Amino acid sequence: MTGDGGRRIPALRAGRRPAGLALLGWLKDGMAPRLCRISGGPGAGKSHLLDWLAEGFSGKDAPADRRVHAVLPAAGVSTRGAAWALAHQLGLTARTPEDLVTAVDEEGRPVVLCVPRLDEAADPAALVAELLDPLLRSEHVRLIAEAAEGGPAATAFTAVPAPAVLDLDLPQWTDRARFEAWCATEQADPAQYPSPGRALGRPAADPRRPESAADLLRDVRLLAHADPLAVTTALDGRSGMVPTAWDAAGPALVATADPAVRAAVLRTRLFGFDEEAAELLGQLPAPWQGAWAMWPDSSRGWPGPVASLAVGSGPYAGQLLLADPGGVIRTVDTASGRPLARLPLAAEARPLRGLTVAHGGDAVLLDAGGALAPAAAEPGGPRGAMAALGGAGLGLSAVAAVADLPEDALAVGDETGAVHWYRSGERWSEELHQGPVTALAGTLSGGIPVLVSGGFDGSVRLWGPGANQPLELDRRGREISAVALADGALGMTVAAAWSDGLVRVHRSAAGRPLELRLGSPVWALGVAEDLLVLGTSDGVAAIRL
Incomplete structure (x- = not known):
């Protein structure tokens, strides 16, 4: 027909x-x-x-x-x-x-x-x-x-x-x-x-019966192999660490057909709650595995959502800077997620649109009102860039820096879809998106600054200010909520999160992009060595690709 x-x-x-x-x-x-x-x-x-x-x-x-x-x-x-x-x-x-x-x-x-x-x-x-x-x-x-x-x-x-x-x-x-x-x-x-x-002489079909919760919980690995909707039905009303983790990860678990990926998601959600179950789930080979995570009420402890994050450098080398929705910034050890300190701020904490670390390890904040400011009161950081970009009336919506550059440099995105790069007194601008720039990150590649931006239009774009024409790397019909960028021994890694919770990781050394979900909206991303760090609406997790 x-x-x-x-x-x-x-x-x-x-x-x-x-x-x-x-x-x-x-x-x-x-x-x-x-x-x-x-x-x-x-x-x-x-x-x-x-x-x-x-x-x-x-x-x-x-x-x-x-x-x-x-x-x-x-x-x-x-x-x-x-x-x-x-x-x-x-x-x-x-x-x-x-x-x-x-x-x-x-x-x-x-x-x-x-x-x-x-x-x-x-x-x-x-x-x-x-x-x-x-x-x-x-x-x-x-x-x-x-x-x-x-x-x-x-x-x-x-x-x-x-x-x-x-x-x-x-x-x-x-x-x-x-x-x-x-x-x-x-x-x-x-x-x-x-x-x-x-x-045809067929009898009436009986409704499908969900699997027994007791059987499923006897070996947590069975949860990954069973139909996730049937598991959800079987675990309804059950208490305990595993049903609670299943509930938290549920939107991601029903979105994938791969049992190994479901095991990786559930394992990451069990960190700090049931380490034995997490260890069992780690036995299934998956394209990624959780390295550490901190969720509310877990033994590893974390107060809640992560709205912005930045990979530290200088005095914060080996650390992550994590900001909550109110703008309070805490540092954790990158390799383990161990909480370290609360960052002293130059002014009272306020909700942020973005957080980045510039040369010398100085943190730069973009608040919800679109104003740039240094995190610390002491002199330092890209003060000239902040003054030039923050005072230009651009309607700022995102901020990023390249920490490896020794000079005054900073990138911002604005509400019109443009990305602006300031370095040593010069400014480059490029219209990259239709609608606001919603996320921005930068790195050095072969000594050349490269920026990745995400927009309200759902696209992900790469741009080398003053050097390369913009390249559209990815696009979906959802707003971008976060991007991350790094260049290392295995080539360039670009990660992007959309508002429906999907994260795609593009690696120049690999073929197809890796897709992953944790079951919560992803509000912030960072790439630190071999880890991808995800700041979510209910905690933070690091995965190893």
């Missing part, structure tokens, strides 16, 4: 073309009720119809007026797991169902969700009441769900008082001649019209 623009659409068999056309008509009709419920008895083909829709009309190549943006096969899935899975597909960050509802509502773009097998969810009524119905209260959300008449899911919907109902037990949704031809091909019983399942 060929659709618009020559796209191949999977065949809808058993005479169900009328039902498929009705469903596509609902998608195109902006005046139709925002909830379409697929009903019918066992064997009616409800799941087959929605699987056909998901296969043929999800993805970027689907027509915009008939596109399904996220598909949630709900069998055995808990409300929490459903929120994580939908958030991942929609490119949003959500730890809880409430987070997802808020994120979808605030983003405001049209969203079509498809939920097959809703009646087989771990708790269908709770999934509707706590997630799907609240989502439907946003006027830009539309939902297609498989929910039989009178079942717990169907009766739990209240946001759309009069939904569209496609009852597959009604004969008008099945072409009898095509049904009989299909029965002849499948050696099925045409007398069971219009039910394909009964025609």
Whole structure:
């Protein structure tokens, strides 16, 4: 079957073309009720119809007026797991169902969700009441769900008082001649019209049962190999270090199909909570492994989020400078994460947009109001650069320095998308982004300063001020939240984080970029020797690539 623009659409068999056309008509009709419920008895083909829709009309190549943006096969899935899975597909960050509802509502773009097998969810009524119905209260959300008449899911919907109902037990949704031809091909019983399942003699399917939590917790490595949505259901309501770590990492765990990567994520979340379990998870080979981490309430201790960070030099060599959302800056040992000291500031701490370390180890701050300032009261640091760039009325939004340069040098990004580089009395500027520059970092490569910038436009760009034309290295449809850059024995490493929590690491010595998630938004990045340090909304972690 060929659709618009020559796209191949999977065949809808058993005479169900009328039902498929009705469903596509609902998608195109902006005046139709925002909830379409697929009903019918066992064997009616409800799941087959929605699987056909998901296969043929999800993805970027689907027509915009008939596109399904996220598909949630709900069998055995808990409300929490459903929120994580939908958030991942929609490119949003959500730890809880409430987070997802808020994120979808605030983003405001049209969203079509498809939920097959809703009646087989771990708790269908709770999934509707706590997630799907609240989502439907946003006027830009539309939902297609498989929910039989009178079942717990169907009766739990209240946001759309009069939904569209496609009852597959009604004969008008099945072409009898095509049904009989299909029965002849499948050696099925045409007398069971219009039910394909009964025609094939198939019993009603039982809902998928989640794995036993006791079995999963007997060996923590089983958690990495099991279906993450089934694990989430099994661990619902369980207390202990491992279920707590699973809850923290959940959005990342449902976003990857690789058991070794799931093990690496969970291991990193267990640092400071259950070192024995973390050690077991480290036995699975993954493309990266956590080196250390500090989460709230862990034995390694950390007060909370890291909004900005910088790799130290000079008197801070071998250390990381970590700023919390209020602008308090602490130092930790780079290799181990061991807390060292609180940085004395020249003025009262205030929320920061950026933190960097210039030549001589002097820290430079960019506050939330766009003002540059030295961290310390003592003379030093790139004072000339701060005066030149900070007093130019640029609307500063990001800051970076190249610590290995001996002279007065500094880079800033602004709200218009430009990056400015000041060095020894000269300034270079380049328009790199559409919209504000949201992240900036710099390094020396072959003695030449190189900058990497990220923007509200979702792009990552490399620029050598005065030397090279800008290069777009990466792009996604989400705002960049952090970037990092370093050049070492294995070549250049560029890391970028987007607002949905995805981090990509490009290495000149490698091929494809490495992708990773920890389950939380990443607000800051730094590369120190062989470690990538991630400042997140609930702590800090260092991973070894």
